[in-house]
Structures are given as C-alpha cells and as structure tokens.
Amino acid sequence: VSLVDDLTSALGPGAVLTEPDDVAAYCTDWRGAGSGRPLCVVRPGSTAEVSTAVRLCHEAGTPVVPHGGGTGLSGGALPDDSGSQVVLSLARLRAVRGVDAAGDTLTVEAGVVLADVQAAAASVDRLFPLSLASEGSCTIGGNLATNAGGTAVLRYGMARDLVLGLEVVLPDGRVWDGLRPLRKDNTGYDLTQLFVGSEGTLGIITAATLRLFPATPRHATAWLALPSVEAAVSLLPVVRSRSGGSLAAYELVSREALDTVLRHVPAARDAFGEPHEWYALVELAGAATDDSLDDALEAALAEGFEQSLVADAVVAGSPSQRESLWLLREGISEAQNHDGASLKHDVSVPVTLLPELLADTAARLDAVLPGVRLVTYGHVGDGNVHHNLAAPVGGSGDDLRAAAGDLADAIYDAVAERGGSISAEHGLGTTKRDANAARKDPVELDLMRSIKQALDPAGLMNPGKVLPADSP
Amino acid sequence: VSLVDDLTSALGPGAVLTEPDDVAAYCTDWRGAGSGRPLCVVRPGSTAEVSTAVRLCHEAGTPVVPHGGGTGLSGGALPDDSGSQVVLSLARLRAVRGVDAAGDTLTVEAGVVLADVQAAAASVDRLFPLSLASEGSCTIGGNLATNAGGTAVLRYGMARDLVLGLEVVLPDGRVWDGLRPLRKDNTGYDLTQLFVGSEGTLGIITAATLRLFPATPRHATAWLALPSVEAAVSLLPVVRSRSGGSLAAYELVSREALDTVLRHVPAARDAFGEPHEWYALVELAGAATDDSLDDALEAALAEGFEQSLVADAVVAGSPSQRESLWLLREGISEAQNHDGASLKHDVSVPVTLLPELLADTAARLDAVLPGVRLVTYGHVGDGNVHHNLAAPVGGSGDDLRAAAGDLADAIYDAVAERGGSISAEHGLGTTKRDANAARKDPVELDLMRSIKQALDPAGLMNPGKVLPADSP
Numbered sequence: 011v012s013l014v015d016d017l018t019s020a021l022g023p024g025a026v027l028t029e030p031d032d033v034a035a036y037c038t039d040w041r042g043a044g045s046g047r048p049l050c051v052v053r054p055g056s057t058a059e060v061s062t063a064v065r066l067c068h069e070a071g072t073p074v075v076p077h078g079g080g081t082g083l084s085g086g087a088l089p090d091d092s093g094s095q096v097v098l099s100l101a102r103l104r105a106v107r108g109v110d111a112a113g114d115t116l117t118v119e120a121g122v123v124l125a126d127v128q129a130a131a132a133s134v135d136r137l138f139p140l141s142l143a144s145e146g147s148c149t150i151g152g153n154l155a156t157n158a159g160g161t162a163v164l165r166y167g168m169a170r171d172l173v174l175g176l177e178v179v180l181p182d183g184r185v186w187d188g189l190r191p192l193r194k195d196n197t198g199y200d201l202t203q204l205f206v207g208s209e210g211t212l213g214i215i216t217a218a219t220l221r222l223f224p225a226t227p228r229h230a231t232a233w234l235a236l237p238s239v240e241a242a243v244s245l246l247p248v249v250r251s252r253s254g255g256s257l258a259a260y261e262l263v264s265r266e267a268l269d270t271v272l273r274h275v276p277a278a279r280d281a282f283g284e285p286h287e288w289y290a291l292v293e294l295a296g297a298a299t300d301d302s303l304d305d306a307l308e309a310a311l312a313e314g315f316e317q318s319l320v321a322d323a324v325v326a327g328s329p330s331q332r333e334s335l336w337l338l339r340e341g342i343s344e345a346q347n348h349d350g351a352s353l354k355h356d357v358s359v360p361v362t363l364l365p366e367l368l369a370d371t372a373a374r375l376d377a378v379l380p381g382v383r384l385v386t387y388g389h390v391g392d393g394n395v396h397h398n399l400a401a402p403v404g405g406s407g408d409d410l411r412a413a414a415g416d417l418a419d420a421i422y423d424a425v426a427e428r429g430g431s432i433s434a435e436h437g438l439g440t441t442k443r444d445a446n447a448a449r450k451d452p453v454e455l456d457l458m459r460s461i462k463q464a465l466d467p468a469g470l471m472n473p474g475k476v477l478p479a480d481s482p
Numbered sequence: 483v484s485l486v487d488d489l490t491s492a493l494g495p496g497a498v499l500t501e502p503d504d505v506a507a508y509c510t511d512w513r514g515a516g517s518g519r520p521l522c523v524v525r526p527g528s529t530a531e532v533s534t535a536v537r538l539c540h541e542a543g544t545p546v547v548p549h550g551g552g553t554g555l556s557g558g559a560l561p562d563d564s565g566s567q568v569v570l571s572l573a574r575l576r577a578v579r580g581v582d583a584a585g586d587t588l589t590v591e592a593g594v595v596l597a598d599v600q601a602a603a604a605s606v607d608r609l610f611p612l613s614l615a616s617e618g619s620c621t622i623g624g625n626l627a628t629n630a631g632g633t634a635v636l637r638y639g640m641a642r643d644l645v646l647g648l649e650v651v652l653p654d655g656r657v658w659d660g661l662r663p664l665r666k667d668n669t670g671y672d673l674t675q676l677f678v679g680s681e682g683t684l685g686i687i688t689a690a691t692l693r694l695f696p697a698t699p700r701h702a703t704a705w706l707a708l709p710s711v712e713a714a715v716s717l718l719p720v721v722r723s724r725s726g727g728s729l730a731a732y733e734l735v736s737r738e739a740l741d742t743v744l745r746h747v748p749a750a751r752d753a754f755g756e757p758h759e760w761y762a763l764v765e766l767a768g769a770a771t772d773d774s775l776d777d778a779l780e781a782a783l784a785e786g787f788e789q790s791l792v793a794d795a796v797v798a799g800s801p802s803q804r805e806s807l808w809l810l811r812e813g814i815s816e817a818q819n820h821d822g823a824s825l826k827h828d829v830s831v832p833v834t835l836l837p838e839l840l841a842d843t844a845a846r847l848d849a850v851l852p853g854v855r856l857v858t859y860g861h862v863g864d865g866n867v868h869h870n871l872a873a874p875v876g877g878s879g880d881d882l883r884a885a886a887g888d889l890a891d892a893i894y895d896a897v898a899e900r901g902g903s904i905s906a907e908h909g910l911g912t913t914k915r916d917a918n919a920a921r922k923d924p925v926e927l928d929l930m931r932s933i934k935q936a937l938d939p940a941g942l943m944n945p946g947k948v949l950p951a952d953s954p
Contacts, residue, residue, distance in 0.1 A: 112834045113834045157668050171639075184925055185925070190901060190903070192831070192901075193866065194861075196909045197918050200642065200678065201926065224726075247584070247696075252769075254768050254769055256726055256727060302774050360663045361585050431662070431666065438668070442669075457671075460936040461676075461936055
C-alpha cells in the first residue's frame with residue numbers, strides 16, 4: 011500500500027490532495043510561484059490527525075513540509091521538485107480553544123489567521139499585538155514557526171515574545187503538550203523558544219497559548235519629514251523618554267518607498283507640499299482612560315524641531331486621518347507588487363549603525379548595477395530595514411534578476427561587516443539558507459546541526475530549510 | 483600527570499584551590515551548607531581560560547560544576563560529595579566589556595555582580611531592570627543560567643527576556659560567540675534561550691549582551707491592605723488599565739510574612755493601626771519628565787476603594803517613605819533567616835487560580851503538620867508565590883524537617899492539579915530535580931534528555947542537575 015493510500019484511509023479522501031490543480035496553491039508563496047511538486051498535500055483536521063499523518067510519513071521515510079497561510083518570503087513552506095515530499099497544511103486547525111481575559115492568555119490552533127487571533131483578543135477587550143502586512147492571510151502557526159516581526163516589535167517584541175506555551179507534533183508523530191499558560195516556569199529547558207523560529211524543521215506547531223495585553227484604543231499618530239536617517243535614530247530616544255511605555259510604532263520610509271506608494275495606491279496622498287529624503291511614522295497608544303498621549307507626542311515633536319531632527323510634521327486629528335498616514339507605510343508592500351520585479355531583503359544591525367549601513371549599502375549596490383532603485387523602509391527602532399530592489403528607471407527586470415546574486419552579496423557583506431543579520435524577520439527557508447551558512451560562525455552551525463540531529467534523526471521535518479539538507 | 487596539576491600549570495597556582503578551607507565557600511549556597519566535596523575549585527580569569535579549563539576536564543572525563551555568586555536556592559551550583567567534580571567559578575570574569583547607550587545594550591562578563599550591572603546601566607542613564615533580594619552578591623552569569631525572576635518581571639519579564647546574546651563555553655571547551663546586540667535576527671535556532679535557564683548543564687555562560695531600558699527615576703508607590711487574595715487578583719487589571727505601561731511592581735505579602743518582618747527587622751513599622759490578612763506593594767515608575775504617575779495611582783486606588791478591593795492604603799510621600807514601604811516586602815527573606823528553620827518553595831499557577839491555590843495549599847499543609855506556619859509572599863502579577871514554611875508556634879525545627887517531604891508533596895500536588903509550576907523562579911538544581919521528573923510529561927523529559935545528549939554527549943556539564951544523572 012502506498013503512503014498516499016495510507017494517508018487517505020487514515021484522514022479521509024477529502025483530506026488528501028493529489029491533483030495538480032489542487033496542490034498548486036501549496037507550491038507558491040508571497041514571493042511568487044515556486045517550482046515545487048509534492049507527492050500530495052494532506053489537510054488534517056485536528057492535532058490527533060496531524061500526529062497520525064506525521065507518524066505515517068515517518069514510518070514511510072517520507073519528508074514532511076508544514077504549510078500555514080502561504081505568505082512566507084523565504085520559501086520555507088514550499089516542497090521541493092522531487093515529487094516525494096508531503097505538504098502538511100494546518101489550515102483546518104482553526105479553533106480558538108480558550109480565552110482567559112483575567113489571566114491575559116489565549117489558546118489557539120495553528121491554522122487560525124492572525125487577524126482572527128487579533129479579533130479574539132479584541133472580543134474580550136485585550137490586545138494581541140502581533141501585526142504585519144499579511145495579517146489577513148498568514149496563520150499564527152506560521153507566525154510562530156518563523157518568529158514573525160512586524161510593526162509592534164518595538165513595544166511588544168517578536169512573535170517569540172508573545173507565546174507562553176506550545177503544542178507540537180514531533181517528527182515521529184508524538185505530541186508534546188506544552189500549552190502552559192504560566193508567566194514563570196523554571197522546570198527545564200526552554201523547548202518553546204527552540205520550536206519558535208525553527209521553521210518547521212524540528213516539529214510542527216499545532217497550537218499555542220499566547221500572551222494578551224491591555225487594549226490600547228487611544229492613539230496619537232504623526233507622520234514626520236526627516237532630514238536624514240541619523241535624525242530618525244537620534245529622535246527615537248527623545249520620543250521614548252517623552253512617551254514612557256506608550257510608544258507603539260516608529261517606522262522609517264524612504265522617499266523612493268513613498269513615491270512607489272503614491273504611484274500605485276490610489277488613496278495615498280503626500281502629506282507635505284515638498285518632497286523630503288526620509289519620513290517616519292510615530293505612534294503612541296494607550297488605554298481608553300489615557301489622555302496623556304497627545305501632550306506627550308507634542309512635547310516629543312517640539313523637542314525634535316528644536317534639535318533640528320524633524321523638518322515637518324502632520325499629526326492625525328481623527329481615526330480616518332490616522333488611517334491615511336498608516337496607508338503611506340502599509341501600502342508599500344502592495345505598491346511594490348505593481349511596480350515590476352523586486353528583490354526583497356530584510357536586514358538588521360544595531361540601531362546606531364543604521365545610517366552608515368544605508369549609505370554603504372547604496373554605494374555598493376550602485377557599483378553592482380548602476381541606477382538600481384533601493385526602496386528602503388522598516389522598523390528603525392529595531393535596527394531593521396527592508397531593502398527592496400527595483401530595476402533602474404528604464405531598465406529591465408531581467409537585468410535586475412541577472413544581477414540578483416551580486417546585489418544580495420553586496421547587501422549581506424555590508425550587514426556582516428557590522429555584525430548584523432541577513433534575515434531579521436523573514437527567516438532562512440531555502441532562499442537565504444546558503445548565504446547564511448556561508449557567513450555563520452561554524453560553532454553555531456554545528457550546534458544547530460546537533461539539535462536538528464537530536465530531535466529529527468531521520469531528517470524528515472522540512473528538510474533543506476534553515477540548514478543545507480546535506481549537512482552531516 | 484593529574485588533572486589538578488594540568489589545571490594548575492595552565493591557569494597558574496593561584497587559580498586552583500584544593501585546601502578544604504578554601505573550597506568550603508563553594509560548597510554552600512543561600513539554602514545553607516551542602517555536603518559537597520570537589521576535586522578542586524578553578525578560578526579562570528578570562529573566557530580563554532574557562533575554555534582551557536573545560537577542555538582539560540573534558541579530556542580527563544571529569545565533571546564540571548559552574549559556580550556564580552553562590553546565592554542559588556536549589557543546589558544547582560554545588561558539587562556532589564564524590565570528590566571527583568571540578569567547581570569552576572566565574573567570579574574573576576568581572577569586566578564590563580562595553581555599553582552602547584544609544585543602542586540600549588550592555589555587554590558584561592558572567593562574574594559581574596547584578597548590582598554592578600544595574601550600576602553600569604545607571605551610569606549612562608539607563609535601567610537594567612532585573613532586581614532580586616540577592617542582587618548584592620548574585621552574578622549575571624548565574625542569573626541567566628537559572629533564568630532569574632524577581633520584582634520587575636511584571637513589566638520587563640524574566641532574565642531570559644533581558645538578554646540579546648551570549649558567549650558560551652561548550653562542554654568540549656569550544657567557545658560559541660553569540661554576543662549579537664541585535665533586536666531581530668531570524669537566522670537559525672534560538673540557542674541563546676536554550677542556554678538561559680539550563681543551569682549550566684549544556685555549557686557555561688561567560689558573557690552576555692543585555693537589553694537596557696529608559697531610566698525610571700520617578701515613582702509612585704503604595705502599600706495596600708487587602709481583604710483577600712481575590713481582591714489582589716481583581717485589583718491588578720484596574721491598576722494596569724489606569725497606569726498604562728508604568729506599572730512596575732505588584733507584590734503580595736501575607737500577614738504571617740509581615741509579622742516575621744516586624745519581629746526581626748528593627749527599622750520595619752506596620753503602616754496601619756490594625757492588622758489585615760493581606761497586603762500589596764504597588765509601584766508605578768516613569769521617566770523624569772513623567773508627572774502622570776501620582777494621578778494614575780490615585781485614580782487606581784479610588785477605583786479599588788469603590789469596588790471594595792482595597793481596605794486601606796498608604797502612599798509614599800518621599801523617597802525615604804518609599805524605602806520604608808519596600809522594606810516590608812524586601813525584608814522578608816532576611817527576617818526568615820532569623821526565624822528558625824524554613825522550607826522554601828516557589829510555585830506558580832495562572833494568575834486567576836492563585837486564590838484557590840492558596841486556600842487549598844493551606845488546608846493540605848495543615849493536614850500534614852497541624853499548625854505549620856505558611857509564610858506566603860511573592861509576585862501576584864506573575865501568578866508566582868513563595869511559600870516558606872516555618873514550624874508551628876512552640877513546635878520544633880526537627881519536626882518541620884522530618885515532615886519536609888510530605889509538606890513538599892502537598893504543595894506540589896496542589897500546584898500540579900492546576901497546571902502550575904513547582905519551580906517558578908528558583909530552578910531545579912538537585913533539590914527539585916526528582917519531584918519535577920516525577921510530575922513532568924514524559925515526552926518533554928525525553929526532549930530534554932535528547933538535547934542534553936546532543937550538546938553534552940559525555941555528560942560532564944553539571945551532571946545530576948535539572949535531569950537525574952542516571953537518565954539514559
């Protein structure tokens with residue numbers, strides 16, 4: 011009997027897809043179509059069924075590729091083209107298992123869409139702060155497997171900082187129930203954080219107990235024109251000290267990025283009469299009873315003007331004005347999809363090194379492909395910027411793609427020389443796996459291989475992601 | 483040549499202690515004297531020397547017991563009585579390697595005393611928030627190895643939440659340099675969090691890059707009398723929603739704990755004319771420019787009185803009054819040292835289950851040893867309480883010690899039935915190792931053993947701590 015037959019009799023015929031038209035959606039992610047071709051796609055409906063499916067694959071010696079919302083940018087959820095891998099979709103694990111408003115915790119299954127997690131928290135007057143461009147389609151399981159970032163990291167941390175416990179199906183099909191809603195627990199190694207960010211290479215996250223926070227329905231939001239990236243970095247501690255714990259977002263946008271939005275997003279309007287090199291979106295957020303936000307923002311901006319860190323500013327006077335300001339930041343990703351070929355990069359350095367990193371990177375890229383357009387934006391408070399590269403004005407996407415490897419090396423080298431990360435948020439998947447292995451401390455790579463070998467000795471969990479598949 | 487000779491020639495004679503008088507200090511911790519007897523104590527002066535010492539021990543097949551400030555409560559830093567283990571003290575690794583105020587990071591060696599870490603942060607107008615009773619003698623390496631908690635967890639998290647990167651000497655002597663000062667880095671498994679809280683069983687932390695926060699020199703502090711633990715739990719969200727991000731401490735103290743302080747700490751004074759069952763210390767903290775704290779505290783207390791959650795309250799009007807209020811909480815640990823035999827426990831449950839946990843625990847303990855005094859205090863916002871048991875009035879310490887095992891089982895069973903942790907802050911060491919192994923999910927224990935085996939195949943790093951030494 012074949013594995014596909016075994017899976018079908020265990021999970022039911024509707025849960026196993028083999029037709030090319032049906033599986034195509036599982037071979038593509040937000041970067042675009044991959045070249046993958048799976049043996050089949052399985053869609054289990056419960057943790058027990060995930061366990062069964064993984065056990066059957068383990069017995070057959072067949073690799074398993076976990077798949078969430080399909081919004082990854084590094085190929086981590088895509089099968090290879092061997093036709094021998096089973097894609098395991100978590101999309102049917104959609105239950106909100108429980109919410110404890112008084113205890114500020116929420117337990118959800120892996121396939122719940124991030125926006126629905128946010129809504130479940132909001133329904134009990136709490137905040138689940140993880141927020142990113144794909145929140146309408148990405149799933150919490152994928153967010154945790156890849157340790158997603160987004161716009162709220164500055165205040166609340168990465169996905170890993172928002173999880174208290176996990177339920178994980180291990181490579182041999184056993185289930186680890188680590189769904190503990192505890193704030194403090196020093197009774198062993200931190201397995202939760204080991205699975206978070208491991209991109210499905212050590213096991214499959216099937217459910218998570220998440221941390222909730224007080225709702226922050228009040229906002230004070232400003233869109234700033236800045237003379238330089240240096241000014242953005244220098245303004246951050248000013249805003250922070252004026253706003254106490256209420257600083258919720260501090261996002262950087264380059265003129266090139268804003269221009270892309272203004273070209274492709276119909277509702278977007280430039281907030282100022284003249285162009286500036288850099289912009290920042292600054293937002294404070296607080297409780298319904300918190301009426302200190304406007305004053306705090308005003309005091310911070312006054313200090314920023316006084317120190318010549320701010321060239322111009324618009325403060326949102328209404329929720330709809332706030333939305334228009336956020337559109338200038340959040341529209342970038344969509345606008346770029348309409349703007350021809352784009353090479354996406356996602357790097358970080360210590361915050362204070364951002365200005366020199368950006369200058370050095372621009373110079374190196376221009377030497378590789380003169381005129382290449384560098385669309386830069388991101389989370390300046392975290393030292394994290396997205397460099398999305400577009401072809402020179404009048405140039406072709408083919409030239410851009412032909413130079414992709416050299417352009418990537420230029421970006422990575424500039425980052426590596428400053429002790430930075432070549433993948434701050436997006437993970438390694440397949441697209442950054444080798445560039446990372448080439449630059450990483452061999453001792454660290456060796457530790458990672460030891461852990462992979464210990465937890466997945468047969469090498470069947472998402473092979474070829476994070477670590478090269480042929481690793482010893 | 484013997485290992486002691488090898489260590490002496492590699493590190494110098496002053497760095498290797500063998501005389502019983504010299505090694506005695508390394509065989510005791512804050513619980514009291516252990517029965518340990520090491521082969522020797524080595525005191526390397528640098529990461530390179532730690533590496534050399536560990537390599538020599540590895541070649542000799544000799545176990546290594548890392549030792550920090552000696553303030554542990556679970557025996558994790560003590561050698562066994564075989565005379566065959568090498569205690570490796572980190573006390574000479576005392577350098578502050580660097581501070582980046584603009585980037586909000588600090589890099590220190592493992593032997594730096596926690597109070598000195600706090601001072602290094604304060605010297606650049608920043609806060610390193612980890613704060614606990616032993617901060618004058620515990621070291622940051624030990625704080626990280628045990629994932630220390632303390633009074634600032636509610637706002638800033640545990641020790642693991644305060645670290646960005648580590649330098650670790652591995653069991654074979656290799657050095658992993660993971661001292662990355664990055665806020666975001668998704669380029670592999672989270673090795674940092676694996677070493678944090680592993681109690682020296684996977685490697686020896688020799689340095690860490692820590693997160694700094696804005697200084698919070700302004701405080702609003704209140705000492706509250708509460709009608710019940712339920713009231714303490716219900717008041718927490720009220721204070722939280724009134725204080726935004728500024729809630730810095732929310733500590734529970736029982737009348738029994740306060741009485742112990744009033745008996746043994748000369749400067750301590752009861753804040754109220756009549757006794758109450760429960761007390762809470764509540765503190766908001768903010769920037770020098772933040773003048774909203776007093777109003778926020780007042781609004782929260784007004785709401786607390788209105789809802790009958792607060793019976794009486796004293797607000798500190800000056801820094802010295804603030805100090806006297808804190809003395810009522812921080813004096814407990816010292817007061818208990820003067821109060822005869824004490825059995826220390828440290829448990830957590832979801833916050834909302836605290837009231838029933840405390841009632842159930844008291845009943846179970848009284849059934850084991852009628853009249854046993856339960857000195858309860860702790861971090862109610864984290865669902866974490868310390869149960870320190872003292873002999874019944876007029877009873878003997880010997881009776882208490884004789885019942886220690888049954889009393890511990892009563893406490894652990896009450897916690898386990900509520901999905902709690904039998905060691906919220908203090909770790910497992912040797913004293914809670916077996917109780918934990920008996921109650922832990924076998925799948926989780928097996929994962930822990932796999933990781934131990936992968937990183938320390940010879941089983942030489944702090945054997946017998948965390949996991950039973952005879953584990954497969």
